[in-house]
Amino acid sequence: MTAADWTTVRLTAELAAWTTVVLLLLGTPLAWWLARTRSGIKPLVTSLVAMPLVLPPSVLGFYLLLLMGPQGPVGQLTQSFGLGRLPFTFAGLVVGSVLYSLPFVVQPLQQAFEAIPERALEAAATLRAGPWDRFFSVALPLARPGFLTATVLGFAHTVGEFGVVLMIGGNIPGATRVLSVAVYEHVEATEFDSAHRLAAGMVGFAFVVLLALYALNRRPRPAGGVTT
C-alpha cells in the first residue's frame, strides 16, 4: 500500500463515519416518527426515504450536481451563507452520501422501533416516565439490534458508494477520491496490481463487517440490563 492508498482509505473511512453519524442523528427521529405515526402522509415519507434504493446513483449524482451548482437552489443557499459550493468538496460528498445511504439507516431503525411492544411503553408511562424518558430508557435499549444494523449498513454502504461520488466528487486526492473511485481509476489506467490491492481489501472488509453484524445480531437479546 502506498501513501496515496492510505490517504484514500482514511478519507473513505472519514466519509463513511461522518455520514453514519449524521444519518443516525437525522434517521432516529425520522424512524421513530415513521414507526409510531398514524398520519396520512406516512406512505409518502416512506416512499421518499426508500427512493435511493431504486434510483440509479447516476440520477442522484446528476441532480445533486445541478442542485448544488451555482444556479441550483442548494448552491445559491450555500453561497449566500458564504459556504461556497458543495460539489468537489468533502462536505458535498457527505451530503450526497447521507441521501444515498438514508434507507439503509432509517429502515432498520424503523423496523426495530415497530417491534417494540406498545405495552412496554405504556408500562413505562404508568410509572410516570415522560415521553423522552420512555424513548431513552425503554425504546433505545430495546432497539439496540436495529441501531447496530443501521450503523453497520450505513457505514458499509457509504464505503461501497461509487456513482454519486464519481458525479459530484471530481476525484481530488485527500478531499473526494474515495476507494471505489480509486479502484475505477486504477482499472481504467490498467494498473491492475494497484486495483487488486484496494479491491481485494474492500472485498475482505465487506465480508468481515457483514459477518460480524449477522453474528452479533444472531445472539439472543439480553433479557435485562444493557451489555456492552
Next chain:
Amino acid sequence: MRPRLPLALALCIALLVSAQPVRADTVLVAVAANFVGPFRQIAEAFTVATGHVVQASPGPTGKFYAQIATGGAPFEVLLAADSATPRRLLAEGHAVPGTAFTYAVGQLVLWSATPGVVDDQGAVLADPGRIQRLAIANPKVAPYGAAALEVLKSRGVADRWASRLVTGDSVAQAHQFVFTGNAELGFVALSQVAVPGRPAAGSWWAVPQSLYGEIRQDAVLLRAGAQRPAARALLQFLQSPSARQVIARHGYALPAP
C-alpha cells in the same frame, strides 16, 4: 460453345447480391466519449448506405482497454480517444494488424459557460483570481486531460492551478462540470462546444497545437470483428469523404487521407 444458362444465373445472383446487402448485420462499436456526437451521424449514414446497424457504446478509452484485454468484451471496432490504446491492443493480439488508422485529431479548448471569462489568448490562465475550479479530464487515463496538463505546464502555470483542479473521469465529465457551472473553467474538446447547430454558450479559447502533443484518435478492428464484413465496412466508411466531412464539421482536424 459456352452454356448460356449458368452465365445468366450467375449474373442474376451477382445483381441480387450487389443490389442489397448479403445480410443486414449489427456492428458493436466502442466509441470514445468525445466522438459520440459525430459518430451518431456517421452511423446513421452507414446504415442508410449498407443496411448494417451500428450499436455504439460510448465510454472512456482506458475502460474499453480493460474490458477488451481482460474481459473479452464483444466489441468489434474501437474508436479510441488516443493512438496508444489501439497500438497496445495490436501488440497484445487483441486487434487485427494493419487495420489501425487515425480517424480524427482532437482539438483542445479552454471553455467557460460564462461569456467573457475566457479571452482569445488564454490569458485567463495566468491568474486564477476568483476562479475556484478548473475542470480537466483525468490526465492519467484521458488524452484530453494529459493535453490540458501539458498546456498548463507550457504556460508555466501548473502550480498556480494545482489546488483548483477537478478531474472528470473522461472529457465528457469535464464538460459536464463546466456546463453545470460547478467549475468556472475547463479544458474540453472543441467537438463538445462547437456542435453544429447547437454551439455552446459562454467563451472559449482554441488552444494552439504548439502547446500540447497532438491528440490522434485511432480506430482499429478488434479480434471479435476480424471475420465480420460489416465491421470492416464501417471502418472503410469512416474514411469516406462524407464521414470526413462530418468529422471536420464537429471540430476535429483530419489526418491526411
